[in-house]
Amino acid sequence: MSSTSKPGNAAPQDPMAKGLGIVSFALGIPQTFAAGHMNRLIGVKDNARNRWVMRAVGVRELTAGVGIFTDRRPAGWIWARVAGDTMDLALLGSALRNKRGSQTRTIAATGAVAGAFAADVIDGVRLSRAANGSGNGSGHAPEPEPEQAVQVTAAITVRRDRDELYALWRDFERFPDFMAHLEEVRTTDTTTSHWKARGPLGTTVQWDAEITDDVPGERIAWRSIEGSKIDNAGSVRFVPAPGDQGTELHVDMRYSPPAGAVGATIAKLFGEEPAIQLKDDLRRLKSIAETGEIVRSDGSPEGPLGRRQLKQRPAHPLPDDELADISTNGGAS
């Protein structure tokens, strides 16, 4: 469903990567083989469960260490360390909330991991940049750079005729109804529009787009205009489904995520998997077209939404304040 770019050549002998690899071993060996000592060192309760967590973290560190030292292009392994740091910070955060061990030691451990996180991110960005070459300095990107572009495709069958679905899709201002990342699309002329989207971690991005292909009832294609900050293109084809099942929508989206491969990786860490998000967006569109609404549950009050899959609310009714919050941002229908 999705593909992201692989980095090109990075320095295999990168000293910073080497240093981080040594850190992985220095932590991984005691974590795996002396989990109890490590638990006491960082001030969490030394019970059987925490020992297993510590050992699992240790094995992860050792894997990253081996990866960094054996892979000619260690950028991916450095990013694995970033993911690991994020997990460790979450674990330490929950240990701090539990208040069962030594707070001071846990705070110190959190500080150390935060430092490692910063070092990992800096090195990851550096290596990924080196791997991707110097980027495009010109500001003119006729096609999303194949090295950095994310391509996602998805198909869905909707029990409606294709003219109706074409009309729904051709009205770009309705995109935010079903595309969870979009805040607003404003039509600026017959073929141009201005888009405003939510990026990961509370960022907002804006760009202008133009329609590049438009065959009523059959297909629509669009792309960001030259010089846009976020370079992207998309197309949808409407194909009659066999039997009386309605219409198949085949959607293809390509974009260079903000901050390149780094941005894509961070977005994934926060549950923004583009392939799943596109499929969920299409489910929302299907629901609007077939039922007139986007069904909402207590666990997923916004309707189908990729990032919500990892962060379900409990299945009991929302209190009024949460409900109001969801109705004003991102709630559909």
Next chain:
Amino acid sequence: MRATVWSGRNKVQVENVPDPKILNARDAIVKISSTAICGSDLHLYDGYVPTMRKGDILGHEFMGEIVETGGEVTNLKVGDRVVVPFPIACGACNACARGLFSLCENSNPNASTAEKLWGDSTCGIFGYSHATGGYAGGQAEYARVPFADVGPIKIESDLSDEQVLFLSDVFPTGYMGADVCDIKPGDIVAVWGCGPVGQFAIASAYLLGAERVIAIDRFEYRLKMAREKAGAETINYEQTSVREVLREMTGGRGPDACIDCVGLEAHHHHGGMYAYDRVKQATRMQTERGYALREAIFNCRSGGTVSIMGVYGGFMDKFPIGAVMNRGLTIKTGQCHVHRYLRPLLDHIEKGAIDPSFIVTHRMSLDDASNGYETFKHKQDECVKVVLKP
């Protein structure tokens, strides 16, 4: 309102939670008059169903009175007495158009989670984990019912709650178990499990024209109910060899249709065999204890139908695919498409062809839900079905 909340394995309690509200124009709010604990709730209670969260309200068998409707609901009005089907279905997608309501393509907002577990999604289900939508359930004072213009059936006669409540799940589920077997005159049907779904599968097999129905269980009180209320001949698998008795009773052919009403927590009379599946399940090497299903497949007549109504969640070890393939068995299964059975089964009840209230053994206040789960789980006090009154 008060609601039965899951708070981890083997732990439910009645808590105060916010009242449900209309979230979509096709919603309705039901004030619940009766609700039941389902055998499949026990799989959640026992912690075998993934994607449960602490704080989830349980319950998918409920009925009551409409107290509020969304703007698009025109077929129901405040004060109507309704039974609510456990699957949530939009009525407008291709699955609903084919009558496959439990496969509704629009009612599960967590379809991408379900897709990871099962390859594609099912419908949304009340109070039944987040893979089926993360909907609050009906073991509560009130429930929000999405697509209320499609699901709930109005009860306009003066039948009691207990006579119509089981239209929400166990009666249609048992009925579908028999219906998919395409029963022909002279057919002998065997039913594994004499819980509520098993009892209704037996009764439904007769309604659909079976010659004989043989029921298999190990609890004498459940076998007695199957004999006396549903009309089955019975086998206690702890006392006799199921295979030998079935062969004897069917002239060596095997039953024409075998219905599994047991599901993923099957028991085996031989300690070693039971331990094998139990250990593999506990260590998560499989999610199912499939002994009842294996036995149903193994004993079915060559060319016959195996109908699976017991709940399964993931992956089973030692699935006897060789028997299925070489002996040309047909497997039929699915969460029940309740919507398509509501009207015909209500007609059966109204005509007096069946009175589903025979399965009720325990009536409790909603506040005793925790006690109800324990009684039902451990089959204490000859428990078959617990009805809770909010």
